[in-house]
Amino acid sequence: MAGEDDGRRAAAVFDALGSEYEKAFAHSEAHRASLEWLLGRLAPGGRVLDVGSGTGRPTARTLAAAGHDVLGVDVSPVMVDLAARQVPGAVFRCADIWEIPLGEGSFDAVCVYFSLLQMDRARQAELIGRLGRALVPGGSLVLATVPLDVDGVDAVFMGQPVRVTSFAGEDLVDVVREAGLTVLAEESSLFTPDHPEAVPEPHVFLYCERA
Numbered sequence: 001m002a003g004e005d006d007g008r009r010a011a012a013v014f015d016a017l018g019s020e021y022e023k024a025f026a027h028s029e030a031h032r033a034s035l036e037w038l039l040g041r042l043a044p045g046g047r048v049l050d051v052g053s054g055t056g057r058p059t060a061r062t063l064a065a066a067g068h069d070v071l072g073v074d075v076s077p078v079m080v081d082l083a084a085r086q087v088p089g090a091v092f093r094c095a096d097i098w099e100i101p102l103g104e105g106s107f108d109a110v111c112v113y114f115s116l117l118q119m120d121r122a123r124q125a126e127l128i129g130r131l132g133r134a135l136v137p138g139g140s141l142v143l144a145t146v147p148l149d150v151d152g153v154d155a156v157f158m159g160q161p162v163r164v165t166s167f168a169g170e171d172l173v174d175v176v177r178e179a180g181l182t183v184l185a186e187e188s189s190l191f192t193p194d195h196p197e198a199v200p201e202p203h204v205f206l207y208c209e210r211a
Contacts, residue, residue, distance in 0.1 A: 007075045007096040010118045013160045014054070014076035021079075022055040024158060024193035031113065033187070034142045034205050035062045038109055041140045042068060046108040049073070049134065051097050052115025056083030056090060059111050064089035068109075073097050097127065102134040109140040116145055117164050120152070124165070129179040135210040141181060147172055147188070147204040159197045169204050181208040 014021065025031065035058065042048070046068045050059050053072025060070045060083060070090035074080050080094040093100065097115075110131045116124045128143070135141060147169035155164050167175060173183055185207040192200045 007098075009163065011075040011077070013118075013157070013162055014074070015078040016160055017158060018078050019055060019082060020158065020195065022057055022082075024195040024198060026058070027194060028191060028203075030187055030189050030191070030203060030205050031144065032058060032062075034144065034207065035059060037185075037207055038063070038111070038140055038142060039066055042066075042108055045069060047071075047106065048109045048111065049102075049107045049131070050090075050111045050113075051131065052113060053083055053092060054079050054113075056087035056092065059113060060090040060092075061087045063111075073100055102130060104133055105136045105139075106134045107139060108136055110135060110142075112141065112143045112145075114144055114146070116143075117166055118162065120165055121167065124167070125175045125178070128175055128181075132179040132181045132208075132210055137210055139210045141206075141208040141210070143172075143176065143206045143208060145172065145204060146201055148202065156197070158193065158195045172204070173206065176206060176208055181210055183208055 048063050048068050048070045050072040053074045060072045064070045072092040075096055077094050080092045083092045146166055148166045149168040151165050153164050155162050183206055187205040189203050190200050191203045
């Protein structure tokens, strides 16, 4: 199945990158600003889902250190092992997000940092809808991605072959709104990962709320 293939490809890429990914993105000011926004909206002991949790830093570590109950999900065994060691205050599962039961209103916040790019557009839209429904009313979702109008394009990311699919920025906003979420703010930037084979890439962060 296409979804299973997407998961296997993503796992292979991020198994290979490991801690290099964390180092490459550690200086993202937009990422840290979005976490500060989340911290300002969460009540004590909030339940947070981190989709594509990577090495656990900075997302899970920042939220867990503030006393929140964080579940990180990632398809890469290498990433999950790193995260579990680096952020013992959070829970991590090595699984495809599609395998995780998400009950209505299960979480106070959801983080989706660059974890949709190896899914096709239909799967991305379906997952955003599913994640929106997993939020409590008034819950927060931060979605970060590369806002390009590309569909199944072969590329190289930090030396690893990837197949990338994304939406142009305005189309992504439409997808999020169709999922029942309100876009409260949008931040765009050009970011260059700290890696010798990285190139500048556009980033967009959507700050969203479930009505």
